[in-house]
Amino acid sequence: MACARANLVLVRPEPGLAGGLLRVGLIAGLAWTTWLVVAGAVLARASPPRRRVIWPVLAPAGCYLVLVGADFAHSLPRGTLSNDPLDYRLWLGQAAMLVLMALGVAWGWVRDRRTRSAVVRLVMDTAQSPPPGGLRDALAGMLGDPGLELAYPVGEPPRHVRADGQAASVEPGKAQDVTPLVRRGRTVAILRHRAGLLEDPNLVDEVEAAARLALENERLQAEVLAQLEDLRAAQARIVAAGDDERQRLERNLHDGAQQRLVGVSLALRLAHSQSSVAPAPRLAGLLGQADRGLRLAIDELRELAHGIYPAVLADEGLAAAVEALAETSPTPVTIGDLPEERFPGPVETAGYFLIAEASQLAALAGANGITVDIEHDGNRLLVKITEERDAGPGHEMEAGLSDAADRVGALGGKLHVESLPGDTITIRAELPCGS
Amino acid sequence: MRVVIADDAMLIREGTARLLEDAGVQVVGKAADAEKLLQIVATEHPDVAIIDIRMPPTHTDEGLVAAEQIRSSHPDVGVLVLSQYLESRYATRLLEQHPDASGYLLKERVSDIGALKDAITRIAEGECVLDPTIVARLIKRPRHRGPLDELTDREREVLALVAEGRSNHGIAQILVLSPKTVEAHVSRIMAKLGLDDTPDYHRRVLAVLAFFRS
Numbered sequence: 256m257a258c259a260r261a262n263l264v265l266v267r268p269e270p271g272l273a274g275g276l277l278r279v280g281l282i283a284g285l286a287w288t289t290w291l292v293v294a295g296a297v298l299a300r301a302s303p304p305r306r307r308v309i310w311p312v313l314a315p316a317g318c319y320l321v322l323v324g325a326d327f328a329h330s331l332p333r334g335t336l337s338n339d340p341l342d343y344r345l346w347l348g349q350a351a352m353l354v355l356m357a358l359g360v361a362w363g364w365v366r367d368r369r370t371r372s373a374v375v376r377l378v379m380d381t382a383q384s385p386p387p388g389g390l391r392d393a394l395a396g397m398l399g400d401p402g403l404e405l406a407y408p409v410g411e412p413p414r415h416v417r418a419d420g421q422a423a424s425v426e427p428g429k430a431q432d433v434t435p436l437v438r439r440g441r442t443v444a445i446l447r448h449r450a451g452l453l454e455d456p457n458l459v460d461e462v463e464a465a466a467r468l469a470l471e472n473e474r475l476q477a478e479v480l481a482q483l484e485d486l487r488a489a490q491a492r493i494v495a496a497g498d499d500e501r502q503r504l505e506r507n508l509h510d511g512a513q514q515r516l517v518g519v520s521l522a523l524r525l526a527h528s529q530s531s532v533a534p535a536p537r538l539a540g541l542l543g544q545a546d547r548g549l550r551l552a553i554d555e556l557r558e559l560a561h562g563i564y565p566a567v568l569a570d571e572g573l574a575a576a577v578e579a580l581a582e583t584s585p586t587p588v589t590i591g592d593l594p595e596e597r598f599p600g601p602v603e604t605a606g607y608f609l610i611a612e613a614s615q616l617a618a619l620a621g622a623n624g625i626t627v628d629i630e631h632d633g634n635r636l637l638v639k640i641t642e643e644r645d646a647g648p649g650h651e652m653e654a655g656l657s658d659a660a661d662r663v664g665a666l667g668g669k670l671h672v673e674s675l676p677g678d679t680i681t682i683r684a685e686l687p688c689g690s
Numbered sequence: 691m692r693v694v695i696a697d698d699a700m701l702i703r704e705g706t707a708r709l710l711e712d713a714g715v716q717v718v719g720k721a722a723d724a725e726k727l728l729q730i731v732a733t734e735h736p737d738v739a740i741i742d743i744r745m746p747p748t749h750t751d752e753g754l755v756a757a758e759q760i761r762s763s764h765p766d767v768g769v770l771v772l773s774q775y776l777e778s779r780y781a782t783r784l785l786e787q788h789p790d791a792s793g794y795l796l797k798e799r800v801s802d803i804g805a806l807k808d809a810i811t812r813i814a815e816g817e818c819v820l821d822p823t824i825v826a827r828l829i830k831r832p833r834h835r836g837p838l839d840e841l842t843d844r845e846r847e848v849l850a851l852v853a854e855g856r857s858n859h860g861i862a863q864i865l866v867l868s869p870k871t872v873e874a875h876v877s878r879i880m881a882k883l884g885l886d887d888t889p890d891y892h893r894r895v896l897a898v899l900a901f902f903r904s
Contacts, residue, residue, distance in 0.1 A: 509774050510749060514699050517797050521705035524801040528712055546801070553798050557774060567777040570750045578903060579777035587832045624834060 274334050281331050288324035292317055311359030319352035370458065373397045374465040388418045390466060390473050394446070398462075402431075404447040407474040409481050415445060418473050420480025423447075436463040436470065444470050491601065491665040498604050501564035508560040513553055520549040565607070572596075573603040577610055577627060584614040587624035594631045602688045605662035606638050609670075609684055613640045616655040620644050634689055635668075640682040656682070691814060694719040694734060696727035696753065697742040697772070706740065706800045713803050715810070722746075724756035731760055731767055737814040742797070743773040743780065754784060761788035768813035772797045776824055782899055785818055789892035793819030793855070818855040818895055825853040828902035837883050845882075848875045853898045857891060 295317050298309075326345045330336050377397050395403040406415040406423035417423045425445045427433045434453045435442045443463070446453065453459050463470070527534065527542050534542065560566075568576035574593045581588035597603070610627055617625045622644035630637040656672070663670045668686040675681060693715055697703040700722075707717045719730035723746050731739055739760055743753040757769040768791035773780055781794035793813045799805050799821070809819045829838070829850060841849065851861045858876065862869045876894075880887040885897045 506749065510744065513774055513797075514702065517800065518699065518701035518705065520798060520801040521702060521709070524803065525705055525708055528709070528803075550798060557776065560774075561776075565777075566750070566775060567779055571777075571779050571783075575777065575779040578779060582776075582778060582827055582831045584832060587834050589834070624832075 277335050278331070281327050281334075281336075285324055285327040285331065288320045288327065292320050292324070295320070309363075311362050312356055313359075315352045315355035315359055319349055319356065322348045322352060371461075374461050377462070377465045390469050391418060394462065394466070398448065398452055400449045400452055402449065403452075405473075406445045406447065407477045408442055408445065409474070409478045416477050416481040416484075418477050418480075420477055420482075420484045434459055436466075438463060438467070443474060487665060487667055490661065494605075494662055494665045495601055498564065498601070502569060505560045505564040505566060508556055508563070509566065513556045513560070516549055516553050516556065520546060520553070523549070568603060568607050569600070573598060573606050573629065576603070576607045577629070580607070580611055580614065581627075585618035586614055586622055588614055589624060589626040591626055591628035593627070593629050596631065598631075598636055598688045601662075601666055602636055602686050605659070605666055605668070605686055606636060606684070608662060609638060609656070609659035609682070610640060612656055612659045613642065613682055617642045617644065619655075631688070634687060636686040636688045638682075638684040638686065642680045642682070644678055644680065659684075691738070691810065692716045692718045692734070692736045693738045693740055693810060694721065694727065694730050694736045695740045696721040696724065696745065696756070697740075698722045698745050699742070702742070702797075702800060706806075709800070709803050710806070713807050715807065724752045727756055728759065731764055735764070736767060738768040738770055738791075738810045740770045740772065740810070743771050743775070751780070754780060757784055757792070758787055761792060765791075768792065768810075768816075770795060770809055770813055770819065772800065776827055778824055778828055778899070778903060781820055781824060782903065785820065785899070786896060789818045789896055791816050791818070794824070795819065795821045796823055812855070812860070817857060817860075818892060820854050820895075820899070822850070822854055825850050825902075828853065828899070831902070840882050841879060845875055845879050848872065849879050849898065852876060852879070852894065853902065855895050 295313055298313070322345050326336075326342060326349075329341055329345065336342075374397070377393055391403065391405040394405060395401055404417070404423060406417060406425050408414070409416055415423045415425045425433055425447060427447075430450050431447055432450045432452065434446045434448065436444045436446065436459065446462075453462075523542060523546055527539075533539075565576050565579060567579050572595070574595050577588075577590060577593060581590055598606075606629065614625055620642075622642050624643060626641045628639040628641075630639075656670070660670050663684050663686060666686050668684060670685075671683045673681045673683070691714075693710060695703055695707055695710075695717060697706070703720050703722070707720055710717055718734045718736050721727035721730055727739065727741065730736075739757070741753040741757050743751060745752040745756075753771055753773075757771050760767050760769050769784075769788075770793040771780075771784055772795055774797050776796070784792050784794055791813050793809050795805070795809055799809070812819050829846065838846075847865065848861060851864060856864070858869055858872045861867075861876075862872045865872070867875075877887045880894075880897075883898075883901055885901060888894050888897070
């Protein structure tokens, strides 16, 4: 009874039952914490980016639960929660973990704020319409992925281009994910980024919302640039098709017509030599005349074929073709630097026809001669033609070079004509040669 | 003299063979492509192989490549490349590698049996032969005033024959001069052009060609 009086909440003095219940409680607590730790571990394996985000909270939480579990386990043999020195230490540990958890939550909050202010900065940056590609730089900086790529779907059927209108890859790579930025069901842009960078859909929406105007601007710009690139490619195809046709014609003339003429000339000679009696002077004269006519025809055909497309250009390269040009050019051609290596066909052809046209124009203008210098500088072929003449403005030259200019343009190269004091005209062409 | 003819055009191959045979040259083989040509050269060992520059499969410079191969692997077989091209590059490509017993003539020379026979005879004797039209084109090439302008007409004539690969003896015969006069002309020309008057006949040809092409 004394006991009952001392304990105001005592219902029934049954120490056995009380001990049993306490033990069940401890076991339940232990099982519960164990389950929480396992569940937390499973959650933490969810995805690398999410793990990175929740790690500062999850790690201390896990430790905390382990410590609580340890306390339960420690209490189990005793049958009751108590406060021996080990319990004290475990409590201190738990308290420390709770503090760390709080710090983790605070850090996550700060990080969110930081991302948000970066998004705000992005809005500010992009509001001032950055140069093409500037948006990519801004996003790369904001998201901390220097290798980030930004592509826009353009055209029908859609293909993907960078801000400068060049084709872009939107295939996910080994460590590269692809995230579309979607507005009202329409993909406005596609980000190719470090794997796992944009797994938070809210962040993707925020990026899309923040860069909306700039994305739209840059997409339109990219579209225009892509169309220009398409035009250039079409021009290159037209030029290439024309050159193929020229080359085919040249071959046909050489291997067909010219070969036949040589054959006829041979047959004529054979006929002449086969007759047992010497032909009458009149017939001999006629045969001679026919032979001379054939030779002239062969010469003219050769010149015609060469004008259509010089075989030496395809066979032996630009250096050989320029040398051959110097052999027949109506104006003296001085050859300076001339790389002997071979370049892609369209580059050699563009370079050759530029020099050929310039030499013809120089001859028409009564120039004293031209000097040709060709330099291979990394992935460009630099062609420089210097013309010395007594008078004559440079723009005539430019107009006369329109065909060559088309070829240079089709390659995405640059052509620059400059009249220098001292009656010198310099033509410079820069041809991308991709090697 | 024994020759082999390689040309993918039947008409020209057979016609040339007939003309050569009529002129007393023995045609020991005819080929329509480079592979067959190399086979015949290996078995027949002709004095000269007459080769069309354009042959199958690509019709670009197969003949030139085959000629270079023959000169390397069968030094006793001379080569005469027949070509549609006036551009000196093809010819110099052949002559610079193998100046002895090599020749380069324009295709239409096949019907000029005199020129053809003269060329293969010279090649069989180890000379080099370059088509006069190509030489004339090189000499006439527009250029700024230079040492060529200081040559007399006779000297220019001699120079052209030197560039065609003629020996002093051959030049003397053509111009009806004494060999001594030709020798004197040649050394004066070489001095005017600033070239070494080398007694080596092949080096002399190459030096003159290099001068023209520079």
